[in-house]
Amino acid sequence: MAALTKTRAFPAFVGIFALVAAITLIELLIRVGVINRFIVPLPSQIAMSFERVIVEEGIPERFWLTLREAFWATVLLTVFGVGIGVLLHRIRTLRLATETWVAAMASAPTVLMYPLFLVIFGRSANTIIMMGFVAGLAPVILKTVEGLAGTRRVLIDVGRSFKLTPWQLYWKILFPAALPSIFVGIKLGMIFALINIVGVEFLINFGGLGQLINELAERYDLAGTYAAICFVILVSVLFFMFTERVEQWLRPVN
Amino acid sequence: MAETGQLTHAPVGLPTLSRVTLLRIAIIVAILTIWEATAASGLLFRDVVPSLLVIGRAVANLLVENDFYWHLGVTAGEVGTGLAIGGLAGLVVGIALGANRFLSQAFESYLYYLGPTPKIIFFPVMIMWFGVGPGSKVAMGTISCFFPIALSVAAGMRQIDEVLIRVGRSFRANTWQMVTKIYLPAMRAPIVNGVRLGLGVAIIGTLLAETKLSNRGVGFLIINSYSTFNMPRMYSLLIVVFVLAIGANVLVSRWGNLEAVKGR
16 A cells, blocks of 8 residues: 555546545535535536537537637637747847737737627637637747747857858748747647637637537536536647647757 | 847847837837728728727727726626635645645646636536626636636745745744745745736636626626627727736736845
């Protein structure tokens, strides 16, 4: 037993055990009537409704739709975010003039502009994609500038000693050196974009996974609503883990 | 390209400063001119891009409207309560995770991975638990700000100088004394940073909840102006909300910097 508690997996095992124990406790409290089952459905009911929600509510199609929206938002924020970042790095005065504005944009509640985007783009996927794009743009710009500006002086000097043109210096030295930082920016941008995409889908009742939660809640399908929320959390966690793996892969080896 | 490696700090000097200021003014003037030209051209649907004069008048009208301040007070109360509850819970959980390696290994990954999930999807559940009134908006603010504060505090706890902790223990400080005399003062910067992040997401969570289902608060005013297609009012509300949110963020950061300077 003492050897087991010293293993690295033991804390993780305790974490899973505590989660299972909490779910079991909730199940018991609902069954004995301490928690109202018309407010919190039985965890076993939620587990049973997963199959129904996946098959009857078309989870694969909805998931694919949300993924497509996230993909196009990521394409937009990568192209524009990295492009603007490179521009700000190249034109120093422009960077000094606008960097604080970009940082302010990162802390602004841009998602609140969704009614404005609804008027401009209509109740369509374009509104959702544009909201994802706007929400994720600032970190990509800031991290691109940070990555390019943080390139080691010695690398730039090596490039210059080889008489590289400005274009070659960017592609052979600056851009590869800044890639880990740029990816951190894209990762943050993707996370912000996904949060906003699912959120706006829920708010405007249009699109993929976010709309599903809204629909199930409006039908007062409690178990289904909780199951859909669990599914979205699962998707978010997997997405986050995937981006972390890619980030680790891109990180330079010391 | 020549100064590539030297761009991290702006050189201090009047000529560069004035050039930067001039460029800022030029960008603002260009944006306003393009906006006004688009409004006058009629290229977009009528009223989608109203004239700057109309937006300016709407902002002025909004700021002299008593009703607006009542709704602003409702939202501020909801955000403040959410931040207080979520912040306190985040602080306690963060200290527990940061102080205990085993707890951190067992539970911190749950917080870490749940943090970036879209919190607005919990709104139907919050309505069922706390009703359609301010309770569900406060709950949205609470769950939004809990995660960044808890994670920031836990990370801050691990960065505390080991010497300070040993000094506290050598004085036989109890848990409460360790928290109030050692941990909290040493973690000022991560706590302020967590509160800054938490405040931002609490504002977003509360306002989004108000746009979805409410009859009070600034979020309600925004969605109401959308429903009545009162675009100048919507722009004016968004401008005021953005200024207030960014201002609150800057204030918390400045407060943190001021406290850090005092602490040195």
